[in-house]
Amino acid sequence: MFVYADNAATTAMSKAAANAMLPAMGELYGNPSSLHQKGREANMALMGARETIAKCLNAEPREVYFTGCGTEADNWAITEGARLGALAGKRHIISDTIEHHAVLHTLRRLEKQGFEVTYLPVHENGMVRLDELEAAIRPDTCLVTIMFVNNEIGTVQPIREIGKLCRERGVLFHTDAVQAVGHVPVDVAADNIDMLSLAAHKFHGPKGVGALYCKKSIRLQNFIEGGAQERNKRGGTEAIPSILAMAAALKESCAHLEENMEKVSAMRDRLIEGLSEIPCSRCNGDPDHRAPGIVSFCFEGIEGESLLLRLDLAGICASSGSACTSGSLDPSHVLLALGMPHEIAHGSLRLSLCEYNTMEEMDYILSQLPDIVRTLREMSPVWMHKLETMEDPYLAVK
């Protein structure tokens, strides 16, 4: 059996997205900036896509800027939030410790430029606390950037409340919603969001296209000079095939949001239930504020890359926050931010699901994973050391 359970890395493109792309690779080849009929035709399609995406976010079309990816949108939003703050003499930014590197590395650059950044702790459950955010806001705070859904542990932050607080205190609020859009309800108006980043390939759209939502009252500086596209803000001929596909994918995801959430959550819960039976395992994140499709576990005594590759041999695609999978020395900064020791963070596994998965696939994962964990433990000196201090849990189980 083959199971793709790495949907937080990327998703398969939907039929709707692929079909939306086809005309743009055929007859719909005009440049939307051209005045002739071919240009007008392409421009109409582009406007339609922008409207669709705006509607899915409850935004206005002119508040949607197409970008090359979610990372670009994060870079743009945060850099702009900081620049606008500095114009008003405010150089303090608030974020948290489990952001994506697209956010963290942009913040590091701003720190080098003289901005001060407060990284809120996320505690054991991976959640930002509102009272801590409130206490961190200062008169010179210009921007709060907190992700909607964490890509590794699936925690869903209290975005609406964070947005409300920021609005009350007159601070710009950006959220990296790359793992949220198309998976959980996102409403920029109700959620009090000023800027939001999204990426098409996380909701069955194509790779290489994303969008930045930016509230119309915010005066963005041009990000790429040299063209009138994206209201002069981001020059460059629009990636029409990708943009049309992104809009089609998002429209479909949002139209089926509730049923997908229900279906995917049920599979997630089945996995969590089954994997919790493995001795010395722990489910990461928050039990109540969890994205429908993200399951993160740590298994003591084993290392994530081995686990990942053994799963791959069994036909299961997953990912791990272990150092070895990233090519760096340290395990995932997200798991470490939860206060997890290095040796346990090395044994992490993420299974991320979407509506294309089936319950049979979950059963297959559960038929393979426990044995793989056990096999790796049986050859692990770390596990053997652990058995010196406790009774072998496998003897107790069966």
Next chain:
Amino acid sequence: MAMEYSEKVMEHFARPHNVGTIEDANGVGEVGNAKCGDIMRMYLKINDEEIIEDVKFQTFGCASAIATSSIATDMIKGKPLSEALNLTNKAVVEALDGLPAVKVHCSVLAEQAVKAAVADYYQRRGVPCPIDLDAFDHEHEHGEEE
């Protein structure tokens, strides 16, 4: 970042040789640390003719850590002790048809694990160890990956 492992690495990772422990081992060595993400423990059974009669390993670590342990045990099993003393990480890498650059430290660890077990054998017999134990400490090097 996707990495390419050779078929040989995958073979030894999927079906490692000589996994386990030896109860009456007369040389045991452990190197690495869990914080860095890999630990290897080697068990040697060396006979009176100083032939490595049996060797087993336990490893906590990535696919290449398991594969390097596995092939290192193959390379010294049934061989005179001198061969274990002369084992190099380079030979381990070659026997696996190469390792990705960021994984070369696993082969260093495999060499060190074998040598730590040999050193333990000499120590138990109260004989001076012909290899310099201080040449490596158990904090293995990650220098190659930078």
